Amino acid sequence: MEDALEQLRTGDPSGAIARFTDLLTVQPHDPMVVWYLGLAWLLQGDAEQAQAIWLEGISLDDAIAAETHIDQLLAVLKTETQFQHRTGRIWQATIMCQQWIELAPEDPHAYAQLGNLWSLQGNLDGAIEAWQTAVEWIANTDSESLALGAVLYQRLAETHMVLQDYAGAIASFQALLTLTPPTAEIYIQLGHGYGHMGDWEAATQSLEQALKIPVESQAQHSEAWGDLGYAYLQLGALDRAIACWKTAFSLQPQYVQSWQHHWQTSPPCQPFDHLMAAFVQTLTQSPSKPEVYLSLGQGLRHHGLYPLAIAALEQALPLQTAAVFVALCQTLWDAGEYNAAQAIAQEGLSHHPQHVALWIELGRSQAATGDATNAIAHYQHALQLDSSITKPYQYLGNSYLQLGDWDAARSAFQTYVKTDPQAVDAWFNLAIAQLHLRDESEAITSFQTVLRLNSNVAPKIWEAIAAFYEQELISDLEAWEKIIPVDTPEIGYPSTQAWVNQARQLSSYYLPIHPAETIALKRPNTSDPEPHTSFRFPSTMPLPESFVSVIPNGRFWIDPDQSSTAVLTAENALLADLSPEFPILSPDHPKPLPEQHWTFRAGKLPPFQAIEGTVAVLAGLSNHVYFHWMLDIVPRVELLANSGIELEDIDYFLVSDRHSFQQESLQKLGIPTHKILPLDRHSHIQATSLIVPSYPGAVAWMPAWVFSYLQDIFLPQNDTLSKQATSFAKRLYISRSKTSNRRVVNEPELLQILKEFGFTEMTLESLSISEQAMLFANADVIVAPHGSGLTNLAFCRPNTTVIELFSPDFVYPCYWLLSNLVGLNYSYVLGTKPEGHFLHRFLHPNPRIEDIYIDPIALKAVLTATL
Secondary structure, three states: OHHHHHHHHOOOHHHHHHHHHHHHHHOOOOHHHHHHHHHHHHHOOOHHHHHHHHHHHOOOOOHHHHHHHHHHHHHHHHHHHHHHHHOOOHHHHHHHHHHHHHHOOOOHHHHHHHHHHHHHOOOHHHHHHHHHHHHHHOOOOOHHHHHHHHHHHHHHHHHHHHOOOHHHHHHHHHHHHOOOOOOHHHHHHHHHHHHHOOOHHHHHHHHHHHHHOOOOOHHHHHHHHHHHHHHHHHOOOHHHHHHHHHHHHHOOHHHHHHHHHHHHHOOOOOHHHHHHHHHHHHHHHOOOHHHHHHHHHHHHHHOOOHHHHHHHHHHHHHHOOHHHHHHHHHHHHHOOOHHHHHHHHHHHHHHOOOOHHHHHHHHHHHHHOOOHHHHHHHHHHHHHHOOOOOHHHHHHHHHHHHHOOHHHHHHHHHHHHHHOOOOHHHHHHHHHHHHHOOOHHHHHHHHHHHHHHOHHHHHHHHHHHHHHHHOOOOOOHHHHHHHOOEOOOOEEEOOHHHHHHHOOOOHHHEEEEEOOEEEEOOOOEOOOOOOOHHHOOOOEEEEOOEEEEEEEOOEEEEOOOOOEEEEEOOOOEEEHHHOOEOOOOOOOOOOOOHHHOHHHHOOOEOOOEEEEEEEEEOOOOOOOOHHHHHHHHOHHHHHHHOOOOOHHHOOEEEEOOOOHHHHHHHHHOOOOHHHEEEHHHOOEEEEEEEEEEOOOOEOOEOOOHHHHHHHHHHOOOHHHHHHHHHHOOOEEEEOOOOOOOOOEOOHHHHHHHHHHOOOEEEOOOOOOHHHHHHHHHOOOEEEEEOOHHHHHHHHOOOOOEEEEEEEOOEOOOHHHHHHHHHOOEEEEEEOOOOOOHHHHHHHOOOOOOOOEOOOHHHHHHHHHHHO
């Protein structure tokens, strides 16, 4: 029996079936053998056979015996469900739990367990349904039921929050409070729910309630103070907001000091981050209340919270500095209060008559009210005060356009684009002025520049060309053909194969390379009861077939920010499986309809460049990101190589080649420079023959052969590798200190801990791909913040340990997936935000790029448990 049970529990249902069947010949009346034989058939995927075996084993003629047998079978299902759950075999546990429910449909514990299992697999709607059923069956009559109910309402509340169903979360938290003693955390979460729904009065009440509950350390109340301050802010109680935030920061001095030291030694790269860093500095150190309001108002303006920003900046007016007047004037302008903005600018100039920015703001506010003549005079005065500035030339051009002074407008815009050649609006307006001056060739050139800088302006250019043609300001329409935008797709196919089948194309236009497959996923190592929701996927994930398609007169288009792509047939039909766009969905996610692709809503697409010959498309999403380049783009060359199409026969390769890692890759892949069509200059092409290899699996979801392919290209031969191995550190900390985002705030403190464990700090920016590959291939342990450098896990040996550091609000599982496929031991540590959820979002509005604060104690605990 033990051997058969071991086969069952270790994933060999066929062997277990054979062993239990043999046991039945020896022990024909042993019901436990019958229950486990049925269980083996269940794991084999044959639920009907399992149920038939169990039904035969239950004595239907003897009611007492039948009840005993059912109880035995239920006990087996419960035990094995829990065992499979504990050992990480989540799918197996799920199908057992479903049989448990069939036998005991009123057992809340079964539904509770099923909800837990669905949650682990990312089926949060299924989890909610199961937990909700469980609490409906629970009778509030005994302590065990009350305890289970409390656990379930906590899970329901947390899951509703993840799904942004804040009403559902609030209802669950309120139910939880009827079953368990209140905690500060429950009231904080209630405050979050109310806040997300915009009910700041209720949020304030909940957060104040949280602060009334005793905690072990007052530092634990910092989150409630921070969020209470934000709630007061939303209610317009600015003084109370500031007081709460000062209290929150005073309770976390080490956290604040780490951030301030980080900002001083590694200044923020984004202007907005500079503002928020200055706000924290002013809030915690400045004794001047108006200075705090100035800093707060500037931050609120950049959040688009104009009424609050205006209120804060008005509180800062006693400073009488030019910075206050400029900030308030700009905020009033943003809010559309142009007359008020003009009055503030004039008041500011009465105190600071030589301040250039105030003259510019006075001009902008006058221009917005239609007083272009006075606006021009004030822009010109600003230029007289400081001839080195150029922004007024753009404003001058706009005002001259208002007045119909086309020549002056052209001159102003030409001056401006010389200093800011990326200014799309200035180039567009320059083209308008040139058209009014009947300089069609120059207007065409300016519009071409607009399309090169941002092809999404195509609909606006189409409207301008149509209007000027109707006004007879365009005389030679044939000369405009090269920049006239084209129609968006007329139809979409869900797959290239569907297009081939329906359009009756020759089979050679679709060349299958690798068959569809299923990859196995295991949960990351974590001390938490369950992993973060970003890691909750089924235990297996299907990947589609990879292929190469040859499309006669096919087109390829990519959005300027590389967030959307489209492959179009000669008939202007979109091929959805070759046209991915963000957001990236997992391969098992229901696919959107082709007509939901952005191009169908674009209005117009930029004109395409016709290219004679064969073009292979190696472009995709986010080509400049090392992860997408290495795992989505480079492996497509392998598909080409296995398609029977000789690379020498391809005339051009459409690919990004701006970065050194791209140039190194293309050289190693044997793609000559003279055959490259740089993506930044060829965003929409049509080729005589367009060759498009699919992604190796799905975008950001790749099969294991990708890693062998990359290792063959970028890792030296084993003998060379072994000779150089002694020069590489075995324990690596990959720092992002030389990057512009996602840096570790308290890195010096963490490095002290890491060095105790024998780690060596490394940065990767100066290393070639091959050098990075060798570094990772020789490592035993790697610790790193989330970032593209972890793409090099592709070169690690199996069983290498990886510990990834995350921002608390941006947990993206791509390197966990990679670790699964390479066979690495993966763990993670989440950053903290003790200043409160809403205040954290206020200070760091873009979680994708925010810097990360890691609790040193949490990192040390993971290192101790892992190494």
